[in-house]
Amino acid sequence: MGRIIVIANQKGGVGKTTTAINLSAYIAIKKKRVLLIDMDPQGNASGGFDIDPSSVTKTVYDVMLGEASIENAIISNVRPKLSIVPSDVNLAAAEIQLSDVADKNHILKKELGKIRDKYDYIIMDCPPSLNILTINAMCAADSVIVPLQCEYYALEGLAQLMQTVSLIQERENDRLKIEGIVFTMYDGRTNLATQVVENVTQNTDKKIYKCIIPRNVRLAEAPSYGMPITEYDPKSSGAKAYEKLASKVIHYRRT
C-alpha cells in the first residue's frame, strides 16, 4: 500500500510545489511508483511536468465534487513510474461548493482507498491555506513534510502548522505524523539563514532533514520549461539536495 505524504505549510511561497515536483521526480527515478496529486488551484505542480490545463478533461476538482472517480482523473506515466492528478482553477471554488456535503473532510481519503495499492508513494501538493483541500489531504495522509523557508518568521509559521496537524490528529486522523521539516531556499552567505536553521533546530523535537535545499536559480527556472530539476539540470546544487531528500523519504521508517 502506498505511503501518502502531504507537502504542507500554510505560508505562501515557501517551496511546497517545488518540493512536491522534485521529490516526486526523484522518487520515480529511484524506481518507485509515484502519484502526485495537485491540490493547489494554481496548478503549478501539474505545470511543472508540462501538463497543459486545457488538454485535461478531469481534475482533482471533479474528484472532490464527486463528478469523477480518481481513476479517471489520473494522467498515467507522465514520466516513467510517475502519474499525476492535475488541478485547475475551478478548485478554488470547491470550498463553497462542498460546504453542505456530508463527510466533506474525507472525500479524498475514500477516493485514494481505491488506488492506493497501485503506488508506492502518493504525494500531495497543498495550497497555502488551511482550507477544505488541505484538510482533505491531511485526513487522507500518513505524514506531512513541511518545507520551511529560511526567513525570520519561520518558527511562528511552523508552530501554526503544528497546531493544525495536532487538531487533525485529534479530530480526524490519528495516524497523521510530521515526517520531517525541510529547509528551503537556504542562502549560506546570509547570517539570517544560518540563524533560522539554528533557531528552528533548537526549538523543535521534529525531525529536520540534514539535506537543506539551497536557493538555486535552476530550481526556479525549471517549471517554465515544464521540467523537474531531474531533467532541467540534474547537476545543479538544487537537484543534488532534492535527490538526497528523496533518498531520506524512501528510507523513512515510521516509529
Ligand SMILES: Nc1ncnc2c1ncn2[C@@H]1O[C@H](COP(=O)(O)OP(=O)(O)OP(=O)(O)O)[C@@H](O)[C@H]1O
Ligand atoms: N530552492 C529554491 N531556489 C530558488 N527558487 C526557489 C526555490 N524553491 C522555490 N523557489 C521559487 O520560489 C517561488 C515559490 O516557490 P513554490 O511555488 O514552490 O512555493 P509554494 O509554497 O508552493 O507557493 P504557494 O504557497 O503559492 O503554493 C517559485 O517562484 C519557485 O520557483
